[in-house]
Amino acid sequence: PNGFSAGGxxxxxxxxxNGFSAGxGTASVSMVSKTYxxxxxxxxxxxLAALRAGxxxxxxxxxxxxxxxxxxxxxxxxxxxxxxxxxxxxxxxVRRMLHSIGSAVIRLERTHVGTLSLDGIGEGEWRTLT
Numbered sequence: 611p612n613g614f615s616a617g618g619x620x621x622x623x624x625x626x627x628n629g630f631s632a633g634x635g636t637a638s639v640s641m642v643s644k645t646y647x648x649x650x651x652x653x654x655x656x657x658l659a660a661l662r663a664g665x666x667x668x669x670x671x672x673x674x675x676x677x678x679x680x681x682x683x684x685x686x687x688x689x690x691x692x693x694x695x696x697x698x699x700x701x702x703x704v705r706r707m708l709h710s711i712g713s714a715v716i717r718l719e720r721t722h723v724g725t726l727s728l729d730g731i732g733e734g735e736w737r738t739l740t
Contacts, residue, residue, distance in 0.1 A: 642724035645695045646704050649717040653681065653690045657711035661694070665710040671700050674707055689716065 661679045666672075675698050682691035694704060705715050721728055731737060 643695050643697050643722075644699060644720060644724075645693065645722035647682070647691060647693050647719045647721050648704060648708065648715050649689060649691050650708055651714040651716060652688050653692060653711075653713055654686050657713060658686075660711050661707055665707050667700060667703065667706040667710065669701075669706070671703075671706070674698070674700070674703065677707065693721075695722075 658679055658681065661677050664674045664676045667674055675696070677697075678695040680693050682693060694707075696703060700706070704718060708715055719728075726739065
């Protein structure tokens with residue numbers, strides 16, 4: 611069917627592949643910004659600066675565009691929650707970006723695609739967008 615649906619996922623990468631789906635005849639999701647919330651193994655000021663400038667993605671994917679990144683709670687260290695907004699969509703991009711700065715993703719949630727939000731949609735739930 612034509613149209614969009616949005617929903618939550620129970621997997622370690624919540625809101626990713628099943629979080630938002632576009633039906634036939636819709637604009638490409640890769641052309642809009644995507645916002646993620648990630649629990650990362652460690653983050654410091656130099657890693658944050660690198661993410662904001664663009665980092666090597668490896669695997670022949672080149673260098674990422676600069677990301678909008680904020681540290682939830684404003685503190686660096688181990689097991690830190692960050693919010694990242696990307697303006698491109700490459701395979702496993704958030705994980706690749708964080709690996710590039712020496713960090714690992716513990717949990718990853720996509721919270722927005724463009725202006726669409728998963729706020730109020732629980733794991734395993736979905737709604738039709740109008």
